[in-house]
Amino acid sequence: MLEVLNVTKKYGKVVANDDISFSVNGGQIAILLGPNGAGKSTIIKCISGLLRFKGEIKLDGYDNKSIEAKRLLGYVPEVPAVYDLLTVEEHLEFIARAYRIKDDEYERSLLERFELWDKKSKLGKELSKGMQQKLSICCALVHKPEVIVFDEPLVGLDPHAIKVIKAIFQELKQDGRTILISTHMIDSVEDYWDVAHIMMDGKFAATKLNESVSGDDKESLEELFFRITEKKSEEA
Amino acid sequence: MKKNAITYLLAIKLKNNIKELFKKPARLIYAVIMIALIVVTAISGKKRVDENTVFRDPRELTAGLTALYIIMFSLIAYNGFKSGATMFKMPDVNLLFTSPIHPRRVLFYGLFQQLGTSLLLGVFILYQYSWLHILYGINFLQLIIILLGYSLSVFVAQLTAMVIYSFTSYDDKKKRIAAVIFFGIIIAYAIGLVIFLLKDMDNVVTNLVTAGNSILLRLMPGGGWIGGILNGILLKDISAILLGSVLTVAYIAGMTILLSYAKQDYYEDVLKTSEEQFSLASAQKEGKIMETTGKVKVGKTGLSKGEGASAFYYKHKLEERRARRFILEPAGIVFMIVSIIFAVFMREYGIGPIFAYTTYMQMISVKMGRFSKELGKPYIYLVPETSFKKILYNIAQSFAGFLVEAAILYIALAFILKLTPFDVVVLILARLSFSYLCTACNILIQRVFGTISSRVLIYVFYFLSVAVMAAPGAVVALLIDNTGWILLSDYILPFLAITVCNVLLSLLLIYLCRDVLKYAELK
Structure with a gap:
């Protein structure tokens, strides 16, 4: 389970996240929606322990910067985190060694699902942007984390990979994992989220539960998103 | 009257760079500190020299600097066998290459731009004033000439790299021939130097100085010629200045003609290198460090x-x-x-x-x-x-x-x-x-x-x-x-x-x- 309590992140005088609080339970998929610069990536990076912040973030009760919390976390960055001089297979070997785990079968199945197995001997720098993104996702999943945060995971992926990652979201959810996804592609997330937070100017402008859970079908997520974001930009 | 596009671009870039200096105080402070350090080095060196100071043999200095120019030339020109060199940035590639401006004019714009960059690369030489002044009585004007010589070596080397790349990148046979000539010259000089030094091992340093000032070394393409010009200026030898200058100017002209006339379509050759340089620069801006290696041998996995x-x-x-x-x-x-x-x-x-x-x-x-x-x-x-x-x-x-x-x-x-x-x-x-x-x-x-x-x-x-x-x-x-x-x-x-x-x-x-x-x- 992921808990974010009163998190504020400033870059100099710019407030990127302003006193944000929310939680995501095991078996739940939460999404962060918002226009560019709303603060989605910042909160994802704070959760992943990559940024300093004010407030508290806990993973299964552990402080997010503790070793116990790191063991539970998987992070898919917005820009693929790939080493130029390691082969595809070596990336997974490195992560497995660093996290002290060994499951060759699982490594292979991940690569096969993302159509990377036949490219296992290619260097990171030889991969296209889309393939690097797929490898980055594999690296985040290979140690079987309990909490997985995805920062714009669908950007640059081909239709097959999008289908695979959507299936993986469902599998992880059924497996009881905690999933947080940041995205600005509303149409690509319509069918699998449980709770959506719409971000504007570093804050949550609205939170919506999926209609199948709440029975609320008055306004679609897309309508709500545009009502909030367009109203804000008109006011500005 | 409207300026032509190239002149406008060069002028506006210079103007904006100066404006930027005042907009970003950190850059201005950096520039002031750098200049102040040069002044401090100059003053501290001056104090320790008077009319009784006996200076060392300036031939030691000319030999050392010629060696430095040759090494810089060789290291940079060698890039021509790997990824080439580029004088262009991505906006140049996207806007100038696609514009109706003649490729030759675009090339000269690139060369002009490169001259400025080469000059900046040698700024570290200015910080050597103190010891050069104390030991060899080098004045500031002479130091500037040393810096110009260094920058010229870098510039000529980049031009050479570009020519080597343009003419050999698409043909392995040509690449082998160019490599044989390139490394042949370097190896021949290295063997010659070793044989010369082995004759008298008791006076290695003296012999190195003699070799560094020899006419043979001053005839070594690129760095040797420019070292010869410097040698002529510091030792007041007009013939050395003339020989080095004629060879260097002829070489630059020859290389430029080769690039602009023999192969008008050089755009493709610099496109890949410009893109790589752009990725490197973008990564640096974001605080990331990229691998710059070309082809990689994977070996054992x-x-x-x-x-x-x-x-x-x-x-x-x-x-x-x-x-x-x-x-x-x-x-x-x-x-x-x-x-x-x-x-x-x-x-x-x-x-x-x-x-x-x-x-x-x-x-x-x-x-x-x-x-x-x-x-x-x-x-x-x-x-x-x-x-x-x-x-x-x-x-x-x-x-x-x-x-x-x-x-x-x-x-x-x-x-x-x-x-x-x-x-x-x-x-x-x-x-x-x-x-x-x-x-x-x-x-x-x-x-x-x-x-x-x-x-x-x-x-x-x-x-x-x-x-x-x-x-x-x-x-x-x-x-x-x-x-x-x-x-x-x-x-x-x-x-x-x-x-x-x-x-x-x-x-x-x-x-x-x-x-x-x-x-x-x-x-």
């Missing part, structure tokens, strides 16, 4: 060892094996050559000033290796191990590079300074300890300025912290030296003291900054 934090160490070993072309990086080689040249000139003053100078060079050249690269990727922060362990395993891999660099430098200096094997070992250890002291100070900067991107502030703090951290070792060494205690030679005890102090302080500093990864921010 797999990390084979490592668990937890040590997986980083074995990963770095694997990456280094694939990245490495030379044992040392070109910048490291240049700093080493400058240090050796300095040692040749200062050998009568003993190891003290030479060690201090090589350490100063080391402060500029020490890189954190793969640790810096790791800081730009999320894994070093995500892996569930203690921060201290991760730091230690991430800096461990640099050891081999530090050791090789120290060994080459001090074995070379052993011949010049007639050092004993014990001296060499202790000097290598002392230099290694400084490598880690600089690394520890870099970690301290990450700890203190993790989120700040002002390079000026970071550089100033880095130099100050190294100075403070090095002080205890220097003081202890001086105290030991004054006691008169000697072990095997005069140098052993003081340099051993420096090593011990540096190692202890480095370890202490790294330990105190052990939580750096908790507080650092992914850039």
Whole structure:
């Protein structure tokens, strides 16, 4: 389970996240929606322990910067985190060694699902942007984390990979994992989220539960998103 | 009247660069500090010279500088066999290459732009004024000429690289022929020099000076010709100036004609290199460090060892094996050559000033290796191990590079300074300890300025912290030296003291900054 309590992140005088609080339970998929610069990536990076912040973030009760919390976390960055001089297979070997785990079968199945197995001997720098993104996702999943945060995971992926990652979201959810996804592609997330937070100017402008859970079908997520974001930009 | 597009572009870029200087105070402060340092160096050097000062033989200097020009020329021109060189930025490629401007005019725009960049590359020469003035009576005008010579060597080398790439990149046979000519000239000169030096091993330095000023070396393409011009100016030899100038001008003209007339469609050749340079520059802006290697030989795959934090160490070993072309990086080689040249000139003053100078060079050249690269990727922060362990395993891999660099430098200096094997070992250890002291100070900067991107502030703090951290070792060494205690030679005890102090302080500093990864921010 992921808990974010009163998190504020400033870059100099710019407030990127302003006193944000929310939680995501095991078996739940939460999404962060918002226009560019709303603060989605910042909160994802704070959760992943990559940024300093004010407030508290806990993973299964552990402080997010503790070793116990790191063991539970998987992070898919917005820009693929790939080493130029390691082969595809070596990336997974490195992560497995660093996290002290060994499951060759699982490594292979991940690569096969993302159509990377036949490219296992290619260097990171030889991969296209889309393939690097797929490898980055594999690296985040290979140690079987309990909490997985995805920062714009669908950007640059081909239709097959999008289908695979959507299936993986469902599998992880059924497996009881905690999933947080940041995205600005509303149409690509319509069918699998449980709770959506719409971000504007570093804050949550609205939170919506999926209609199948709440029975609320008055306004679609897309309508709500545009009502909030367009109203804000008109006011500005 | 409207200016033409190229003139407008050059003028507006210059104007905006100057405006930018005033918009960003940090840049202005940096520029002021850099200029102030040059002035301070100039003034401090002036004070120590009067009418009674006896200067050293200027032929030593011209020989050393010619060697430096030749090495720079060869290293940069060699790029032509790999990825070529580019004088263009991505906006040039996207806007100028597609515009109805004649490719020849675009090429001249590139050449003009490159001249400015080459000049900036040689600024470090201005900081050498003090010792050049004290030892050789070099005045500021002569120093500017030395700088211009350096910049011209870099420029001619880049032009050569571009021609080599344009004419050979698409044809392996042509590439082999060009490589045979290129390396043939270098090897022929190297063999000639070794044979000449072997004739009289008792006077290696004197013979090096003679060789450096010989007409044969002044006829070596690129660096040799420009070294000849400098030789002529400093030694007042008109024939040398004329010969070097004619050859250089003819060469630049010939290379430009080759590029602009023989092959009008050079756009494709520079496109890939420009794109690579753009990616590198973008990555640098974001604080990331990219691999710049061209073709990589994958070789044996797999990390084979490592668990937890040590997986980083074995990963770095694997990456280094694939990245490495030379044992040392070109910048490291240049700093080493400058240090050796300095040692040749200062050998009568003993190891003290030479060690201090090589350490100063080391402060500029020490890189954190793969640790810096790791800081730009999320894994070093995500892996569930203690921060201290991760730091230690991430800096461990640099050891081999530090050791090789120290060994080459001090074995070379052993011949010049007639050092004993014990001296060499202790000097290598002392230099290694400084490598880690600089690394520890870099970690301290990450700890203190993790989120700040002002390079000026970071550089100033880095130099100050190294100075403070090095002080205890220097003081202890001086105290030991004054006691008169000697072990095997005069140098052993003081340099051993420096090593011990540096190692202890480095370890202490790294330990105190052990939580750096908790507080650092992914850039």
